[in-house]
Amino acid sequence: MNRHRVIAVSIALAVVAAVLPVVLAAWLAWQGALNAENARLTNVAELALARAERSFRGAAQVLGTMQATTLAPCSEAHIAHMQALTANTPFIEEVGYIAGGMLRCSSWGVVQTQVNATPADFRSADGIDVHTQVQPLVAQGSTMVALQQGDYNVLILPARLVDVITDRDVQIGLRASNGQWIATSAGASAQWLGEAHPDWLQAQVQGEGWQAVAMQPREHLRGALGRELLWLLPIGMLTAAVLVAWVVWLSRKRLSPLAELALAVRHEEFVVHYQPIMQLATGVCVGAEALVRWQRPDGTMVRPDLFIPLAEESGLVQPITDQVVRAVVRELGTLLAADRSVHIAVNLCAEDIKSGRILPVIDQALHGTDVRPEQLWLEATERGFMAPDSARQTIEAARARGHSVAIDDFGTGFSSLQYLQNLPLDALKIDKAFIDTLGAEAATSSVTGHIIDMARALNLFIVAEGIETQAQADYLRARQVDFGQGWLYAKAMPAEQFTAFYQHCKAQVGSGPAVVQVARPGHAQAGGGPLPSAPLAK
Numbered sequence: 201m202n203r204h205r206v207i208a209v210s211i212a213l214a215v216v217a218a219v220l221p222v223v224l225a226a227w228l229a230w231q232g233a234l235n236a237e238n239a240r241l242t243n244v245a246e247l248a249l250a251r252a253e254r255s256f257r258g259a260a261q262v263l264g265t266m267q268a269t270t271l272a273p274c275s276e277a278h279i280a281h282m283q284a285l286t287a288n289t290p291f292i293e294e295v296g297y298i299a300g301g302m303l304r305c306s307s308w309g310v311v312q313t314q315v316n317a318t319p320a321d322f323r324s325a326d327g328i329d330v331h332t333q334v335q336p337l338v339a340q341g342s343t344m345v346a347l348q349q350g351d352y353n354v355l356i357l358p359a360r361l362v363d364v365i366t367d368r369d370v371q372i373g374l375r376a377s378n379g380q381w382i383a384t385s386a387g388a389s390a391q392w393l394g395e396a397h398p399d400w401l402q403a404q405v406q407g408e409g410w411q412a413v414a415m416q417p418r419e420h421l422r423g424a425l426g427r428e429l430l431w432l433l434p435i436g437m438l439t440a441a442v443l444v445a446w447v448v449w450l451s452r453k454r455l456s457p458l459a460e461l462a463l464a465v466r467h468e469e470f471v472v473h474y475q476p477i478m479q480l481a482t483g484v485c486v487g488a489e490a491l492v493r494w495q496r497p498d499g500t501m502v503r504p505d506l507f508i509p510l511a512e513e514s515g516l517v518q519p520i521t522d523q524v525v526r527a528v529v530r531e532l533g534t535l536l537a538a539d540r541s542v543h544i545a546v547n548l549c550a551e552d553i554k555s556g557r558i559l560p561v562i563d564q565a566l567h568g569t570d571v572r573p574e575q576l577w578l579e580a581t582e583r584g585f586m587a588p589d590s591a592r593q594t595i596e597a598a599r600a601r602g603h604s605v606a607i608d609d610f611g612t613g614f615s616s617l618q619y620l621q622n623l624p625l626d627a628l629k630i631d632k633a634f635i636d637t638l639g640a641e642a643a644t645s646s647v648t649g650h651i652i653d654m655a656r657a658l659n660l661f662i663v664a665e666g667i668e669t670q671a672q673a674d675y676l677r678a679r680q681v682d683f684g685q686g687w688l689y690a691k692a693m694p695a696e697q698f699t700a701f702y703q704h705c706k707a708q709v710g711s712g713p714a715v716v717q718v719a720r721p722g723h724a725q726a727g728g729g730p731l732p733s734a735p736l737a738k
């Protein structure tokens with residue numbers, strides 16, 4: 201993913217991270233309010249049902265008591281008994297005695313009135329007939345519910361059945377299991393309660409033979425929603441803030457140079473350019489230095505001095521070196537196999553010189569190819585040789601395989617001449633900074649001569665880096681410096697161009713001797729003896 205896509209995806213994620221928790225909090229608050237109001241409404245319906253069941257139980261007891269009485273019907277004692285039961289049983293308005301289709305007497309006294317012989321609306325489970333719309337014969341007024349068993353009935357004021365303390369606009373209804381409405385709270389109608397109303401919440405509770413219904417306007421939810429939002433919204437906003445911070449942190453991490461470099465390593469976004477190395481005395485091209493470049497997906501090329509330090513710091517330089525080694529064999533394998541006088545110098549990091557990790561990697565890259573180890577030179581800066589014991593082991597192992605080893609950027613680090621003398625190196629590359637001073641009358645220009653003398657004393661091949669002028673080349677040739685590279689000859693170029701450059705050079709001035717020799721003499725003494733894998737005889 202390129203930078204722009206990462207930024208676009210990060211922005212999209214940040215928006216989602218900011219909005220989603222808040223929307224979720226609002227939805228949870230809505231659900232919480234809905235649940236709370238439904239629970240409240242269910243509670244009201246349960247209370248109404250309990251109250252109705254209590255009333256019916258009381259009425260059934262009264263009916264049972266009256267049927268068991270042996271008092272003479274409508275006698276004073278009989279009427280007094282009905283009055284006492286009416287007074288002592290909550291919810292009951294009247295107890296009546298019916299015989300021969302006439303209400304003979306009731307808790308009000310002797311009546312003797314014809315009773316409408318309408319069939320009961322339903323019969324309860326315990327055999328009591330229930331008439332829901334009864335106009336009392338004695339106490340004229342509101343319609344009552346009449347419960348009748350045998351010769352007795354009791355009248356109940358329906359509103360009392362659902363008389364639960366609740367909000368004013370909560371409406372309650374009670375109906376039998378056959379759907380027959382028995383009672384509704386004040387202001388509510390059975391018909392209205394039986395219909396669906398989208399602006400109202402409804403709760404139903406089923407009892408044994410009865411069902412209580414409670415309804416309230418949805419606008420009640422507003423208060424409950426406000427209460428839920430009060431604690432859920434801050435949590436949602438806090439979560440959103442944490443998520444947005446996390447997305448920002450992730451995207452910054454992903455956009456960090458290190459993350460980009462790690463991705464480049466994973467996607468193998470590196471290309472190798474080759475800067476020709478020339479024999480100064482003859483102008484023969486003897487090989488090239490492999491120099492890595494990072495080619496980003498958008499095509500831009502990143503210079504190694506911009507990412508190699510970070511790669512070294514993070515350890516990513518090792519997989520980069522591996523990719524360079526593989527690229528060299530892949531791109532120049534044919535040239536190297538066809539012409540043994542060509543060598544390619546590969547830059548190693550300090551860690552690889554210390555550990556020797558790179559050697560089996562090179563073995564594997566060369567395996568199955570016709571490229572000889574002698575054609576791969578290994579370069580490392582002075583930093584790589586700071587731990588002389590481990591460096592010595594790696595150099596010896598490399599040389600035993602046939603590679604030549606050079607110290608790169610010589611003079612810019614903290615080389616100790618003592619360990620330099622004791623390391624079995626093949627070549628020394630003089631840093632461009634010293635070549636730049638040649639002919640400039642600078643104080644450091646005299647140092648260049650001393651470096652050349654010292655390298656010669658150690659019997660090392662000398663390679664001068666960054667030759668830009670003919671005067672520099674002339675000076676170096678006069679001082680018998682072996683090889684040179686720099687813009688005077690050529691800049692680093694892709695493999696194909698280098699192959700063409702080499703072939704052209706070879707056609708003009710010929711090639712050097714083979715770097716692969718039949719019997720390779722050992723390094724008699726570090727820094728002193730004959731050089732084993734020299735590309736050209738000294």
Ligand SMILES: Nc1nc2c(ncn2[C@@H]2O[C@H](COP(=O)(O)O[C@H]3[C@@H](O)[C@H](n4cnc5c(=O)[nH]c(N)nc54)O[C@@H]3COP(=O)(O)O)[C@@H](O)[C@H]2O)c(=O)[nH]1
Pocket residue numbers: 475489490491492493503504505508517521524547548549608609632665666667668685686687688692
């Ligand atoms: N560990 C690894 N380091 C690597 C690898 N590839 C390169 N590098 C190191 O990166 C540094 C910068 O390299 P680069 O930008 O490629 O520059 C090289 C030459 O292009 C440049 N050069 C050569 N001749 C001239 C010249 O005449 N003038 C001029 N201004 N510049 C010139 O010098 C660099 C060569 O450096 P050196 O390696 O010291 O020979 C650099 O330190 C590379 O080492 C890699 O694969 N691994």
